[in-house]
Amino acid sequence: MERESMEFDVVIVGAGPSGLATACRIMQQAQEKEQELMVCVVEKGSEVGAHILSGAVFEPSSLTELFPDWKEKGAPLNTPVTGDDIYYFNGENSAHKLPGFMTPKTMHNEGNFIVSMGNICRWLAEQAEELGVEIFPGFAAQEVIYNEDGSVAGIITGDMGLDREGNEKDSFMPGMELRAKYTVFAEGCRGHLGKELINKFNLSDGKSPQHYGIGFKEIWDIDPEKHQEGLVVHSAGWPLSNDTGGGGYLYHAENNQVFVGLIVDLSYSNPHLSPFEEFQRYKHHPKISQYLEGGKRVSYGARALAKGGFNSLIKQTMPGGIIIGCDAGTMNAAKIKGNHAAMKSGLLAAETIVEALASGDEGGKDLITYDEKFKASWLYEELHSTRNFTPSMHKLGTFWGGAYTTIDQNFFGGKLPFNFRDDSLDHAQLKLASEAPVIEYAKPDGKLSFDRLSSVFLSNTNHEEEQPCHLKLADATIPMTVNMEKYAEPAQRYCPAGVYEVQETEDGKQFVINAQNCIHCKTCDIKDPSQNITWVAPEGTGGPNYPNM
Incomplete structure (x- = not known):
């Protein structure tokens, strides 16, 4: 197919915190070195921020490195954390508040902010464009371009205007080739191009498999008398059993709003478990419902997160390309934070790329100096010191894993001489349905708990129905002949x-895919026990349109 082609020095896939931090730092350093560089960012969402979902308590360390004057520039960090309440829910109506000495230092949030990461990304995009970066929202990176020697040469954006069978409609527009000396993949957790590159270049060799969770988030308008701006609430325990990792949160943001959510580890074993329903149950706990009762739910979303940490962190570079942020697995699960880490990996990538191009590099090389910069950074030290968090939780359970983490972090600074490894695969943990207890979930009450379809409606998800299904089955018979039976x-x-x-x-029974409902969480790509589902980017602008997540 004849495609229009554009040449850049650097192409960045994804306008999230890592991708935008990379773009800004490249242009800053290019100006300092009096280089003229052409940088573009492609974003599959309808606008920057449309697909961004994060809790989010934000640690501003990387933002301060990037823009020391972010306050003067109007960055939307308006709600400093004023307090941390951490609970262990040991039942649906009971809770124990943890004293400070029992709380891991990684869970303390002094100096952090409750934010909308979507709005921070919108602000970062404005800074990037002022620096000369070209940003193309509504264009999904669909394929990787390779040079004859196998190195990464750029990406192809997805074709638009195809019907369900892949035939061209009157509105057909072929995707563009965006070629670059170096391509940065910042797609977020389980990016489909990152997944391809990890396999092609064996970037996870010698590492523990990546581990994942699914994170839910709702925004609520609540009674001003119940609102405590800046209060951060975290919980472990109920509604999740001790062998199902995860935890809940409720953050008091500005404008009498709270962000409430639940993270469920995707290593769970009971096939009857529904993470969505567990989240609905969570909101009925008195420590959570006390804030929500009488309020109004205004937004909903969900997204997978990479929580394997240091032991699962891939080799991030390959000839002609680099994978950063949550695409690579830089999230610090012990802090329940990934944005500052993702941004730092982007800053390191930018510095590496600018140095290479300033030396006359024509691209296509493996930027091995990135690894040296990474190992010398605070990010490496931070991830290494929390390396045992996820595997200890998986091996010891939520309670004892949490106890180990508290001792390790509070008394030994993450330097206990143990290295837990969890080499299990999340998708392989399911028991047979016949061997697991069926979980009966209550019907939603329409006040605190809701059904899936009304929730998806609040995510403003919109896919063109007449387009190829972006959820690919390797074998269409497996859902009913294998997954249903087992x-x-x-x-x-x-x-x-x-x-x-x-x-x-x-x-008889039939497996149906309602692809138009997809909110791009990637859970199916991760948890399908037969690894039969592959998520790929749908036609540009499809998916959720989060206004304030």
Whole structure:
């Protein structure tokens, strides 16, 4: 196919915190070195921030490195954390508040801010454009371009205007080739191009497999009398069992709003478990419902997160390219924070690329000096000191894993001479449905708990229905002949958006994919026990449109 082609020095895939930090730092350093560099960022969302979802308590360390004057520039960090309440929920109505000495230092949030990461990314995009970066929202990076020697040469954006069978409609527009000396992949957790590159270049060799969670978030308008701006609430325990990792949060943001959510580790073993339903249960706990009752839910979303930490962190460079941020697995799960780490990896990538191009490099090389910069950075030290958090939780359970983490962090600074490894695969942990207890979930009350479809409505998800399905089955028979027989087809429960259903038809039960509901969480790509589902980017501008996440 004839495609229009554009040449850049650097192409960045994804306008999240890591991608935008990379773009800004490249242009800053190019100006300092009096280099003229052409940098572009492609973003699959309809606008920058449309697909950004994060808790979020934000640590401003990397932002301060990038823009020391961020306050004067109007960065939307308006709500400093004023207090931390940390609970262990040991039942649906009971809770124990943890004293400071029992709380890992990584969970303390002095100096941090409660923010909308979508709005921070919008602000970062403004700074990037002022520095000369070209940003193309609504264009999904669909394929990697390779040079004849196998090095990365850029990306191709997705074709638009195809029907369900892949035929060209009247509105057809072929994707563009965006070629670059270096391509930066900043797609967020489980990026489909990052997944391809990790496999092609064996970037995870010698590492523990990546581990994942699914994180839910809702924004609520609450009674001003119940609002405590700046208060951060975290919890472990109920509604999750001790062998299902995760935890909940409720952050008091500005304008009488709270952000409430639950993270469920995707290493769970009971195929009858529904992460979405667990989140609905969570909001009924008295320590959470006391703030929400009488309020109004205004937004909903969900997203997978990479929580394997240091032991699962891939080799981030390959000839012609670099993978950064949550695409590479830089999240610090012990802090429940990934944005500052993602941004720092972007700053290191930018400095590495600018140095290479300033030396006359024509691209296509493996930027091995990135690894040297990374190992000399505070990010390496931070991730290494918390390396045992996720594997200890998986091996010891939430309670004892949490106890180990507290001792390790509070009394030994993360330097206990132990290296836990968890080499299990999240998707391989499901028991047979016949061997696991069925979980009965209460019907939503429409006040604190809700159904999937009304939730997806609040995510403003919009896909063109007449387009190829972006959820690819390697074998269309597996959902019913394998997953249904063994695991009662868990896709209908682990998906937070009602994409997958098992419907009764005249010909018997049938597996149905409602791709238009997809909120791009990537959970299916991760948790499908047969690894039969591959998520790829749909036609540009599809998916959620989060205004304030």
